Amino acid sequence: MKSLHQYHPIVIFFYFFVVIGLTMFYMHPVLLGISFLGAVLLSLFIQRKKFLSSLKWLLPFMFIAAIINPLITHNGEIILLYVNYQPITLEAIVYGFSMSVMLLSVVFWFGSFNEIMTSDKFLYLFGRISPAVALLISLTMRLIPLFFLQIKKITNAQRTIGMDPTTGSLWHRIKSAATIISILISWALENAIETADSMKARGYGLKNRSTFSLFKFDRADGIVTTVITCLFFVALISSYFGWNYFAYYPTFSTIELNMTTWIVFISYFALIMLPIVIELLEVLKWRSLKLNN
Amino acid sequence: MKTRKIISLLLLFVAIPAVLLIGIVLFNDGKYQIISMIVVILACIPFFLSFEKRRPDAREILVIAVMSAISVAGRAAFAWVPAFKPVTAFTAITGFKLGPEAGFLTGAVSAIASNILFGQGPWTPFQMFTWGILGYIAGLLGKTKWMDTKIGLILYGIFAGVLFSFIMDIWTVMSYDGAFSWARYIAAAGTALPFTITYALSNVVFLLLLTKPIGDKLERIKKKYGIMQPNS
Numbered sequence: 452m453k454s455l456h457q458y459h460p461i462v463i464f465f466y467f468f469v470v471i472g473l474t475m476f477y478m479h480p481v482l483l484g485i486s487f488l489g490a491v492l493l494s495l496f497i498q499r500k501k502f503l504s505s506l507k508w509l510l511p512f513m514f515i516a517a518i519i520n521p522l523i524t525h526n527g528e529i530i531l532l533y534v535n536y537q538p539i540t541l542e543a544i545v546y547g548f549s550m551s552v553m554l555l556s557v558v559f560w561f562g563s564f565n566e567i568m569t570s571d572k573f574l575y576l577f578g579r580i581s582p583a584v585a586l587l588i589s590l591t592m593r594l595i596p597l598f599f600l601q602i603k604k605i606t607n608a609q610r611t612i613g614m615d616p617t618t619g620s621l622w623h624r625i626k627s628a629a630t631i632i633s634i635l636i637s638w639a640l641e642n643a644i645e646t647a648d649s650m651k652a653r654g655y656g657l658k659n660r661s662t663f664s665l666f667k668f669d670r671a672d673g674i675v676t677t678v679i680t681c682l683f684f685v686a687l688i689s690s691y692f693g694w695n696y697f698a699y700y701p702t703f704s705t706i707e708l709n710m711t712t713w714i715v716f717i718s719y720f721a722l723i724m725l726p727i728v729i730e731l732l733e734v735l736k737w738r739s740l741k742l743n744n
Numbered sequence: 745m746k747t748r749k750i751i752s753l754l755l756l757f758v759a760i761p762a763v764l765l766i767g768i769v770l771f772n773d774g775k776y777q778i779i780s781m782i783v784v785i786l787a788c789i790p791f792f793l794s795f796e797k798r799r800p801d802a803r804e805i806l807v808i809a810v811m812s813a814i815s816v817a818g819r820a821a822f823a824w825v826p827a828f829k830p831v832t833a834f835t836a837i838t839g840f841k842l843g844p845e846a847g848f849l850t851g852a853v854s855a856i857a858s859n860i861l862f863g864q865g866p867w868t869p870f871q872m873f874t875w876g877i878l879g880y881i882a883g884l885l886g887k888t889k890w891m892d893t894k895i896g897l898i899l900y901g902i903f904a905g906v907l908f909s910f911i912m913d914i915w916t917v918m919s920y921d922g923a924f925s926w927a928r929y930i931a932a933a934g935t936a937l938p939f940t941i942t943y944a945l946s947n948v949v950f951l952l953l954l955t956k957p958i959g960d961k962l963e964r965i966k967k968k969y970g971i972m973q974p975n976s
Contacts, residue, residue, distance in 0.1 A: 475778055475866075523927050561865045570860050583796045587809055587849065591857040594813035595820070633957055636814065640965045643806035650802045 454733040455497065455726050459672040460572035462679075467564040469683045470723065474556050476690070478549060479697040481706065482719055487552050489723035490559035496730050498566045502559070509558065513551040520547025526700040546699040563726075575664055598635060605634050675725070682722040689715045759786055777866070780915070784869045788876060791848045803971045807962075808846050811838040812853040819858050827942035831858070832904050833950030835875055839882030840891050840955070841962040842972050847879025847886075867915060874911045878904050897951045905944025909936055 455463075474486040494502035520543050527540030570592055578585035606616065609631060616627040654660060689695050694715050698704045706712075763782050815834035822828055831854050839847025855871035882891070882900065890896040913932045933940075966972055 471866075472778065519931070523931060557866060561863070565863050568864075573860060581792050581796050583800055583805065584792050584849075584853070587805055587812070587853050588856055588860075590806065590809035591812040591816065591853055592860060594809055595817050595857070595861075598813060598817050633961075636958060636961055639810045639814065640807065640961060643810045644803055644965070644969050644971075647802035647806040650806075655802050656799060 453671055455567055455729055458675065459666050459668045460568070460576045461668070462672045462676050463564075463567055463572065464576055465676065466679055466726070467560060467568070469679060469686075471557060471560050471564070473683075473686055473719070473722075474553065474560060477695060478553070478699070479695050479706075480549065481716055482695055483549055483552050483556070485716070485720050485723050486560075487556045489727065490556045490563070492724075492727050493563045493730075494559045496727060497563055501566075502562060505558075505562070509555065513555050516554070517547040517551040518544075520544070520550065528702040542699050542702060545703070549699070572666070575666060578662070594639070598639060601638060602631060602635055605631050605638075609634075675729075678725065679722065682718050682725075685714070685718040686722070695719075777915075781866060781869055784873045788852060788869070788873055791845065791852070791876060791880075795845065795849060801971065803969060804846075807842070807965065807971060808838070808849050808853070811835075811846075811850045812857060815850065815854045816858040816861065819854075820861065823862075827939045828946040829943075830946065830950045830954070831855075831875060832878055832908065832943070832947050833901075833954055834958075835879040836882035836900065836904065836947075836951060837955055837958050837962070839879040840886035841959050841966070842883070843886070844880045844883025846972065847881075847883035848876040849879070851875030851877070851879035867912070870911060870915045874908050878907065891955075894952065897955055898948050901947035901951045902944045905940060905942075905947045908943055909933075909940035912936075 470486070470489075473482075474490075477483060477486070521539045522534070522537075524543045524546070525538050525540065527538075527542030529541040530538040531541055531544075532539050574585050574589045574592075577588065609615070609627060614627040614630055616624050616631065618624075619627075686695075689711070694711050696704070697706070763779060763786065811834055815831045818830035818834060822830060831851075835847060835851040835854060838850040852872040852875060855868060855875050859865070859868045859871070885891050885896075885900065891900065910933075913929060913936055916932045916936075917929045
């Protein structure tokens with residue numbers, strides 16, 4: 452087996468597509484809890500720092516979003532109190548919190564997705580669907596750092612003739628900065644034409660050109676894809692029969708625990724925990740390697 | 745040309761209503777956030793497809809890439825002021841000078857590329873579509889004399905700010921409720937009002953400042969190298 456980052460981009464995309472889609476779809480408290488747990492664990496595994504610092508503004512935001520719901524929605528049967536003659540119901544409060552948990556899970560899943568789906572993998576995937584647009588995006592991504600570098604060069608040159616945007620009166624600064632941007636854009640457009648001609652000279656757009664990529668779909672990719680597909684299929688079937696349905700309004704449905712719901716919960720749990728298991732196995736393998744030597 | 749048009753028309757009039765219908769029938773408790781995402785992605789496909797099928801010239805691709813990169817760099821440079829972004833202005837200027845298709849691509853690519861830097865999320869398709877459509881509209885308007893006047897630019901800037909906010913608010917509401925509710929939409933639009941005003945204001949400021957100088961540069965490149973001319 453390999454670590455998460457080494458899997459084929461298609462497998463990674465497929466997994467996150469399935470998980471984020473199902474997370475957005477399920478409002479069942481147990482399934483929400485499983486997805487939330489998985490999102491938090493995976494985030495802690497692969498993007499601990501970013502994840503912990505994002506909590507500072509995410510948690511208060513989601514808390515506010517949760518308490519706004521009972522003020523807007525007055526559905527539900529269990530009335531707790533009246534505000535301005537409008538009932539505040541337990542169902543609306545619980546629904547608000549469930550919604551916030553769902554949104555938080557989606558945001559966390561996307562955070563992990565961004566961490567694993569680096570720009571080269573993203574462009575590789577996009578290039579298979581739409582090569583011209585992928586080329587457009589990858590050129591854009593390359594031009595951004597180039598422009599920042601060029602701004603430094605232009606600024607240095609401008610400084611020698613007294614157009615320094617960091618000194619002088621405010622008007623002088625703005626004028627200098629505007630000149631730099633103007634020079635940058637003229638240069639960028641001319642440079643673009645040169646790049647385009649060079650691309651053409653090297654055969655861009657000719658037939659029978661092959662492309663090179665570092666990604667290989669191997670056995671581990673195949674196994675993981677099969678596992679995801681099977682678990683996704685179980686989820687689809689259970690959605691079709693409504694086994695994972697849960698209503699908040701007019702009042703909560705009961706959570707039944709029988710053979711079918713256990714299958715639903717366990718298969719979903721397996722799907723959610725898949726990347727964490729992969730990462731754990733990897734960590735264990737590295738540790739045992741260290742011990743052996 | 746013909747097949748491309750048929751595919752686009754099929755997408756617009758068959759696939760999108762079909763998704764809406766299936767969505768409403770299948771998920772009767774309304775999972776509109778997923779449906780709306782699919783619809784928005786489908787709506788972008790005809791534009792990408794027509795670009796793909798045309799086998800665009802390398803120079804054309806590069807010029808669009810430059811404009812997208814500048815707008816992303818602008819978004820990064822203004823990251824410290826919330827909602828005050830030059831992306832719409834750059835997209836619109838590209839649209840004015842290089843036509844609707846280039847406008848759409850600049851907007852959509854700016855959204856994807858800047859989200860590669862700042863993080864993808866469920867909002868990516870919505871930003872792609874909104875900025876793309878704003879570029880497309882700018883391209884159509886650029887063929888008239890309207891956008892040569894200051895009033896035209898100001899009106900377009902306000903319109904663009906409101907439309908951007910409008911679509912993003914719909915996204916907020918749908919992602920929260922799984923359905924669309926007017927009560928929540930009004931609440932969201934109300935809290936987003938300062939952002940809407942900032943969007944509109946930044947659009948107007950950047951359009952008034954940049955349209956003339958950048959437009960001239962694009963015009964010059966077009967003439968000098970004969971790109972994106974109707975007869976080339």
